[in-house]
Amino acid sequence: MFIGAGGTGQLGFSGSTIYNAGQIALFPNSNSILSGGTNLVNLPGAIISGGSNTVLSVSGGNFDNSGTVRSDGGMLQVSAFTWSSSGGLGKFKAALTNSIMRFPSGLSVPTNATYIFSGPGTTQIQGAGTVQGTAQIACMIPTCSDGMKEHCS
Amino acid sequence: MYDTNLLGWDEGTLQLTATLSGTGVVHVAAAPGFPSELDCGSSSILNGPVINVDSGGNLIFDAPGGSGCQITGGAVNNSGTAVWKSNTLTLVSPGIFNNLAGGLFDCQIMNNSVDGNILGNGTVNNAGTFRKSKGTNAIIFASYGPGFNNSGLLDVASGKVQLSSGTNSGTFSMTPGAEIWFAGNTNTFVAGAQIAGTNFVRVNQSAVLLLRTNLTVANFQLNSGDVGWPGRFNRVQYFQLD
Numbered sequence: 056m057f058i059g060a061g062g063t064g065q066l067g068f069s070g071s072t073i074y075n076a077g078q079i080a081l082f083p084n085s086n087s088i089l090s091g092g093t094n095l096v097n098l099p100g101a102i103i104s105g106g107s108n109t110v111l112s113v114s115g116g117n118f119d120n121s122g123t124v125r126s127d128g129g130m131l132q133v134s135a136f137t138w139s140s141s142g143g144l145g146k147f148k149a150a151l152t153n154s155i156m157r158f159p160s161g162l163s164v165p166t167n168a169t170y171i172f173s174g175p176g177t178t179q180i181q182g183a184g185t186v187q188g189t190a191q192i193a194c195m196i197p198t199c200s201d202g203m204k205e206h207c208s
Numbered sequence: 209m210y211d212t213n214l215l216g217w218d219e220g221t222l223q224l225t226a227t228l229s230g231t232g233v234v235h236v237a238a239a240p241g242f243p244s245e246l247d248c249g250s251s252s253i254l255n256g257p258v259i260n261v262d263s264g265g266n267l268i269f270d271a272p273g274g275s276g277c278q279i280t281g282g283a284v285n286n287s288g289t290a291v292w293k294s295n296t297l298t299l300v301s302p303g304i305f306n307n308l309a310g311g312l313f314d315c316q317i318m319n320n321s322v323d324g325n326i327l328g329n330g331t332v333n334n335a336g337t338f339r340k341s342k343g344t345n346a347i348i349f350a351s352y353g354p355g356f357n358n359s360g361l362l363d364v365a366s367g368k369v370q371l372s373s374g375t376n377s378g379t380f381s382m383t384p385g386a387e388i389w390f391a392g393n394t395n396t397f398v399a400g401a402q403i404a405g406t407n408f409v410r411v412n413q414s415a416v417l418l419l420r421t422n423l424t425v426a427n428f429q430l431n432s433g434d435v436g437w438p439g440r441f442n443r444v445q446y447f448q449l450d
Binding site for chain 2: 193
């Protein structure tokens with residue numbers, strides 16, 4: 056699923072639940088606002104990718120991240136009204152050295168869940184946050200037999 | 209092809225410029241040669257979560273402009289490297305900083321008049337190395353401020369460190385020209401405590417040194433305060449009573 060195709064744009068959802076079992080790609084300069092109680096569920100193994108001045112806002116609902124949210128260069132801003140991880144493990148990855156994963160209004164790491172913040176880029180928490188579970192910075196990952204890193208996604 | 213017997217490392221850097229609350233854990237995961245970093249920037253407040261920094265992990269206190277970094281609840285358990293670079297550092301009870309064995313707390317902050325102030329009423333427990341590596345002025349633990357309990361090494365490599373209160377069973381080390389001051393509260397020296405180096409240990413601002421063990425000190429100045437026994441000073445080369 057590609058959101059914001061064609062560059063600058065805004066896509067809004069209201070009163071829905073979006074399940075992602077594959078990949079949602081947020082295009083550069085896109086602004087995706089899930090309002091009116093819309094929830095976003097990023098299932099285990101699923102990816103939400105963006106960057107280059109991209110905004111993902113679950114403004115009135117819950118962001119259930121059990122997959123990976125990834126900034127592929129530039130800034131990806133993510134915010135949500137509430138946070139959860141049904142799978143118990145959610146990843147936020149600043150995948151390149153110039154990647155910034157920003158939480159402008161903070162985030163909450165839910166009880167009994169682990170959020171991993173990793174990548175050669177930077178994660179920024181700029182609003183008040185709560186950690187009830189575990190927030191882990193960096194992680195071990197499997198590598199391929201040729202010694203190359205397999206992306207932690 | 210995956211080889212699940214092989215593991216790689218995906219590093220991470222988290223910058224905080226806000227309050228972090230809760231009762232969970234922030235794990236700065238690392239291993240020697242596999243870094244990670246938690247940066248506490250301007251207006252950052254650690255208010256509850258336990259912060260565990262692995263060996264190889266980095267905890268940076270760098271808050272140029274705005275208010276400094278604060279630890280107002282929870283514990284920081286550092287087995288890696290903590291570096292204090294700028295602004296004040298505030299420890300408010302029940303906030304506590306445990307510099308564990310093998311951990312390094314490196315004061316690199318430099319300023320005019322006073323290099324850095326550690327404020328509040330929390331506690332630093334040092335079982336690793338607490339080092340002042342830069343700056344010719346003082347790191348000052350505020351009078352009646354945070355306690356500094358030393359069972360490891362306080363290494364004053366440059367300038368001065370002024371302590372307020374604490375219990376000491378570890379080593380205080382000074383390179384030539386560096387000094388350790390005690391000011392404003394009670395410091396107790398128990399078995400194992402030692403002062404290395406030939407520079408001055410000074411007691412100011414009505415501080416009390418309570419010696420529960422014998423202590424060797426090369427140069428000592430009692431400017432304003434008391435020394436309590438039953439321990440005694442050994443091999444004092446210079447003793448000044450003002």
